[in-house]
Amino acid sequence: MKSERIKAYDIGQKKLTIVDHHQYAIIPWAEKVLEDKKSMTLISIDYHPDTNPPFWLYAFEKAIAYDPDREAELVEQYAGQVMCTIDRNNIESLKRVMPKMCNDEQINTAMTLGYLSDYHMINCMEKHVYSTGHHYRVPNGYFGQLTDDAFQSAEFKLEDLAQKPYILDIDLDYFMHKTDSLYQPTRMRIFSQLVKNAQILTGARSLKYFNYLKKDNFSIQECEAGLVHLLKEIVNES
Numbered sequence: 001m002k003s004e005r006i007k008a009y010d011i012g013q014k015k016l017t018i019v020d021h022h023q024y025a026i027i028p029w030a031e032k033v034l035e036d037k038k039s040m041t042l043i044s045i046d047y048h049p050d051t052n053p054p055f056w057l058y059a060f061e062k063a064i065a066y067d068p069d070r071e072a073e074l075v076e077q078y079a080g081q082v083m084c085t086i087d088r089n090n091i092e093s094l095k096r097v098m099p100k101m102c103n104d105e106q107i108n109t110a111m112t113l114g115y116l117s118d119y120h121m122i123n124c125m126e127k128h129v130y131s132t133g134h135h136y137r138v139p140n141g142y143f144g145q146l147t148d149d150a151f152q153s154a155e156f157k158l159e160d161l162a163q164k165p166y167i168l169d170i171d172l173d174y175f176m177h178k179t180d181s182l183y184q185p186t187r188m189r190i191f192s193q194l195v196k197n198a199q200i201l202t203g204a205r206s207l208k209y210f211n212y213l214k215k216d217n218f219s220i221q222e223c224e225a226g227l228v229h230l231l232k233e234i235v236n237e238s
Contacts (some may be wrong), residue, residue, distance in 0.1 A: 012235035022204035046171035144180035168198035
């Protein structure tokens with residue numbers, strides 16, 4: 001398995017785990033689910049939707065190389081072969097296949113393995129309609145915002161969680177400006193409630209996409225420190 005920097009923070013009574021590449025967030029999700037012995041809902045805030053099928057890119061590239069005329073059949077076959085090597089109760093078996101997982105496949109891999117029972121994907125690109133999960137597209141004027149207006153404009157409602165235990169996951173490539181609400185936390189009732197009620201918190205640095213999407217001159221280290229500070233302020237406020 002390639003080297004992956006995974007850093008854990010104590011955020012008051014909560015744990016925050018930040019990974020270099022977003023697919024590796026599935027590991028703390030799995031650990032929490034196995035510890036609690038129940039699947040969870042995921043709330044993910046990201047520039048990208050990150051809901052491709054499990055091991056799709058690996059299987060697609062292998063299928064095209066072998067027989068392009070049988071692409072659909074072979075993609076399903078090759079992805080299924082990888083899935084069959086994972087014992088959902090054995091984290092090591094999951095870690096062994098991580099080099100074959102792309103950074104937009106972790107959510108539906110977790111759904112297939114039963115770590116997640118549902119997800120809410122808040123992103124800036126697509127409002128997909130799939131047979132599972134829920135997608136919310138943030139309008140252009142609200143990219144990078146965590147304000148109530150941003151969530152409401154995407155038609156996300158706290159009531160949709162229906163008191164289900166959930167994981168809150170945030171990709172740093174969502175924050176494009178130093179003036180985003182990561183640094184100016186105002187009118188954030190919805191996000192604050194999401195943070196306070198989450199079972200665990202995860203995040204991804206996604207350096208390649210962060211650097212590509214950012215509009216201001218600030219570093220991934222500044223962005224990560226800003227997120228950690230914001231989460232601590234929310235968790236510790238009365």
